[in-house]
Amino acid sequence: MKSKKFWILVGLFIMPLVFYLLLLTGTNKFAKLPVLNKEIGDVTEFKTSTGASISLDGKITVLSFLGNDLQTVKNNALNLNEKIYKHFYKFKDFQFIVVLKEGSSSQVAELVKQLKVTTDMQKWNFLYGSQEQIEGLFDSLKTDLKIDANGYSPYAFIIDKDRYLRGRTDDEDNGLMYGYNAETVAPIHGKMVDDVKVLIAEYRMALKKNNREI
Numbered sequence: 001m002k003s004k005k006f007w008i009l010v011g012l013f014i015m016p017l018v019f020y021l022l023l024l025t026g027t028n029k030f031a032k033l034p035v036l037n038k039e040i041g042d043v044t045e046f047k048t049s050t051g052a053s054i055s056l057d058g059k060i061t062v063l064s065f066l067g068n069d070l071q072t073v074k075n076n077a078l079n080l081n082e083k084i085y086k087h088f089y090k091f092k093d094f095q096f097i098v099v100l101k102e103g104s105s106s107q108v109a110e111l112v113k114q115l116k117v118t119t120d121m122q123k124w125n126f127l128y129g130s131q132e133q134i135e136g137l138f139d140s141l142k143t144d145l146k147i148d149a150n151g152y153s154p155y156a157f158i159i160d161k162d163r164y165l166r167g168r169t170d171d172e173d174n175g176l177m178y179g180y181n182a183e184t185v186a187p188i189h190g191k192m193v194d195d196v197k198v199l200i201a202e203y204r205m206a207l208k209k210n211n212r213e214i
Contacts, residue, residue, distance in 0.1 A: 033166045040163040043055065061095050061097055061158070068104055068152075073183075074111055079188050087193065089120065091200055094123060096125060101129070102128045108126045154182060166195070167179065
């Protein structure tokens with residue numbers, strides 16, 4: 001009889017406590033988006049249409065390289081806009097940066113005209129530089145990917161507030177995954193959306209923790 005009462009007490013009081021402790025442990029081991037490389041170059045030396053200085057510091061950035069023929073590759077921008085930008089642009093420290101070769105501003109104007117019909121463009125940034133500048137920035141990512149002679153890469157990259165490249169170390173298809181191919185919707189919708197969510201959740205959790213400590 002005493003043994004039966006003991007197990008009843010275990011079920012009523014001990015097991016819920018164990019479950020609660022497991023939840024706390026799970027919170028402490030919250031999955032983070034892996035850091036793949038550090039010391040990414042900044043973009044402050046690139047030109048902008050407004051003359052404003054843009055930086056990667058202090059922002060979660062989606063960075064893409066669209067070269068000098070934007071009309072040909074504009075679907076990359078459209079895919080990223082629909083699947084990533086529209087879902088996350090309201091996050092305070094979020095931005096899009098598109099790097100292009102100098103002389104592409106008229107093509108950008110046409111793309112902006114198309115996008116702004118359904119999109120708040122305030123966190124889109126179009127930057128212009130020489131092929132040397134573009135290659136220097138791309139090389140600073142330290143990936144196994146290539147950029148072509150026109151300054152174009154199909155891949156979009158996630159850069160955190162410390163200018164660290166984030167991505168996947170154990171992707172089911174690619175293993176080490178530095179960037180997300182924006183030429184098709186599948187990698188953006190199936191992987192990049194989730195990874196941006198994880199990174200934003202990291203910062204939100206850190207903010208809540210700091211607020212509690214204060």
